[in-house]
Amino acid sequence: MIKKAIFPVGGLGxxxxxxxxxxxxxxxxxxxxxxxxxxxxxxxxxxxxxFIFVTGRNxxxxxxxxxxxxxLEKTLLAKDKTSALDAVRRMIHAPGSVAYVRQQEPxxxxxxxxxxxxLVHDEPVAILLADDLILGKSCMAEMVAAYQGGNLIAVxxxxxxxxxxxxxxxxxxDDGQLIEVAGLIEKPDPEDxxxxxxxxxxxxxxxxxxxxxDRQERGASNEVQLTDALAHQIGKVxxxxxxxxxxxxxxxxxxxxxxxxxxxxxxxxxxxxPLAKWVKGRMxxxxxx
Ligand code: G1P
Numbered sequence: 408m409i410k411k412a413i414f415p416v417g418g419l420g421x422x423x424x425x426x427x428x429x430x431x432x433x434x435x436x437x438x439x440x441x442x443x444x445x446x447x448x449x450x451x452x453x454x455x456x457x458f459i460f461v462t463g464r465n466x467x468x469x470x471x472x473x474x475x476x477x478x479l480e481k482t483l484l485a486k487d488k489t490s491a492l493d494a495v496r497r498m499i500h501a502p503g504s505v506a507y508v509r510q511q512e513p514x515x516x517x518x519x520x521x522x523x524x525x526l527v528h529d530e531p532v533a534i535l536l537a538d539d540l541i542l543g544k545s546c547m548a549e550m551v552a553a554y555q556g557g558n559l560i561a562v563x564x565x566x567x568x569x570x571x572x573x574x575x576x577x578x579x580x581d582d583g584q585l586i587e588v589a590g591l592i593e594k595p596d597p598e599d600x601x602x603x604x605x606x607x608x609x610x611x612x613x614x615x616x617x618x619x620x621d622r623q624e625r626g627a628s629n630e631v632q633l634t635d636a637l638a639h640q641i642g643k644v645x646x647x648x649x650x651x652x653x654x655x656x657x658x659x660x661x662x663x664x665x666x667x668x669x670x671x672x673x674x675x676x677x678x679x680x681p682l683a684k685w686v687k688g689r690m691x692x693x694x695x696x
Contacts, residue, residue, distance in 0.1 A: 408454065408551075409453070409454070409455065409531055409532065409533050409551050409554065409611060410454070410455060410456050410457055410530075411455065411456075411457040411458075411459060411526075411527060411530070411532045411533065412450045412455045412457070412458055412459065412532065412533035412534065412535055412547070413459045413461060413520055413523045413527070413532060413533070413534045413535075414443065414446060414447070414450075414458065414459065414460045414461065414534075414535055414536075414537060415461045415510075415516060415519035415520060415534070415536065416431065416433045416443060416460050416461060416462055416463075416466060416469055416537065417461055417462055417463035417466070417509075417510040417513065417519055418432060418463075418513070419432075419463075419513065420432025422659065422660065422661070423435065423661070423664075429465065430468065431443075431465060431466045431468055431469055432538075433466075433469060433537045434468050434469060434472065435658075435664070437540060437658065437664070437667050437668050437671055438668055438671045438672050438675065438678070441472060442537045442538070442540060442658055443469060443472070443537045444472070444498065445537070445540050446535045446536075446537040446540075447473075447498075448545075449535065449541065449545045449546060449547050449548075450533060450535055450545075450547050452545035452547070452548050453533070453545050453547035453548035453550070453551045454548070454551060455533060455547070456501075456504055457504050457505075457506070458473075458500065458504060458505045458506070459506045459507075459508065459523045459526050459527070460505070460506070460507045460508070461508055461509075461510050461519045461520070461522050461523055462507050462508070462509055462510070463509060463510055463511075463513070464509075470507060472498070473498060473499065473500065473505055474499070475499060476495065479495060480492060480495060480496065483495070506526055508522050508523055508525075508526065509522070510522045514630055514631050515625075515626075515628070515630025515631040515632055515633075516536075516630070516631075516632065516633045516634075517620050517626075517630070517631035517632045517633040517634075517635065517636050518620075518623070518630065518631040520534060520612075520616075520617075520620065520633055521617065521620040521621070521623075521631065524617045524620070524621075527614075527617070529614050530614070531554070531556075531611050531612065531613050531614075532611070532612060533547055533550070533551070533609075533610065533611050534608075534609070534610040534611075534612065534633075535547060535608065535609055536608025536609070537608075537658075538608060538657065538658050538659035539607050539608035539609070539655055539656070539657065539658070539659075540655070540656045540658045540667050541607070541609075541651065541653040541654065541655045541656075542653055542654045542655075542656070542667075542670060542671065542674075543652060543653030543654055544651075544652050544653055545653075546561055546607075546609050546651040546653050546655075547609055549649065549651050549652065550609060550611055550649055550651070551611070553584070553585060553647075553649050554611050555645065555647075556613070556644070556645055557613055557640075557644035557645030557646055557647070558588075558610070558611065558612050558613055558616065558637055558640055558644060558645070558646045558647075559610070559611040559646075559647050559648075559649060560574075560576075560588070560606050560607075560609065560610050560611075560637070560647075560648050560649070561606070561607040561608075561609035561610075561648070561649055561651050562576060562586065562604045562605060562606055562607065562648035562649065562650060563604070563605060563607055563650065563651070563655060564603050564604060564605070565603055565604075565605035566603070567597045567600070567603050568597055569605070570594070570595050570596070570597050570600035570603065570605065571594050571595065571596055571597070572594060572605075573594065573605030573606055574591055574592070574593050574594070574605065574606035574633075574634040574637075575591070575592055575594075575595055575600045575601060575602060575603070575604065575605055575606070576588045576589075576590065576591050576601070576602060576604045576605075576606070576648055577589045577590030577591070577592075577601040577602060578601075578602050578604055578648070583650070584649060584650055585647045585648070585649055585650075586604065586647060586648040586649075586650070587646070587647060587648075588641065588646040588647060588648050589641070590638065590641065591606070591634055591637055591638040591641070591646075592634070592638070593626055593627040593632045593634040593635065594627050604648060606634070606648075607651070607655050609651070610633070610637075612637070613640075613644055615640050615643060615644055616633075616636045616637060616640060619635075619636035619637075619639045619640065620633075620636045654670070656670065669682070669686075
């Protein structure tokens, strides 16, 4: 069973400045919930019980978010706002089940994951990147159910012109849901990409990946890449990609973030109808083609 998950949240969020100058990008709300909370809930739905955040400077809002706020709870209780109180209390995890470790320098995703090595023992561990918001069935739950050892990544088809934004796999045997990974390369140009199957930010890794990361080899963008450490394990342990059933939004980009907001609002009883009416009105008035 997979019981632990790593959440790399040390990034600077430069694409969302000035919003992210003092606010961690993982705290940006999608409708009314911060991005990181979607990832935590997805992990919890997969049976994860221990949450390891790899943080950086300016990220204390994340720690506060998953802790009690006594003044707030007391006020909500006094005002009888039970559903709001439930919402803030539901997020609190068992004492000792949330750990924070700092990545002192922005040296890449592989480096961030490696910073958590002493909190993970000889066991497979999940990794979730909060930027990738996945609506629908918990992607991590699907991965945990399909996991048979070795390394497992979530994959989806991406436009050929976008291969430079993803880890891209060389596919092997494919049963429709699970695909053998015969090769993996970080952010290739479209003309060099071995396929259009891109890695989405969900991983289950075995301990051998940490041994690779120990070497601190720099790859694309002169950063320690998780992709490279996984690629080094090919042939040593099983490696598969999983086509997940949910819908993924790239909340690291502004358009993906806006789409996620609208898609999630459309699932809410209180928002779907007024939002649809407003969008329709905008389109009819010719402001949107
Ligand atoms: C990271 C990984 C990349 C993966 C992507 C998914 O890149 O390095 O392999 O495809 O996440 O979102 P980033 O988006 O952090 O640049």
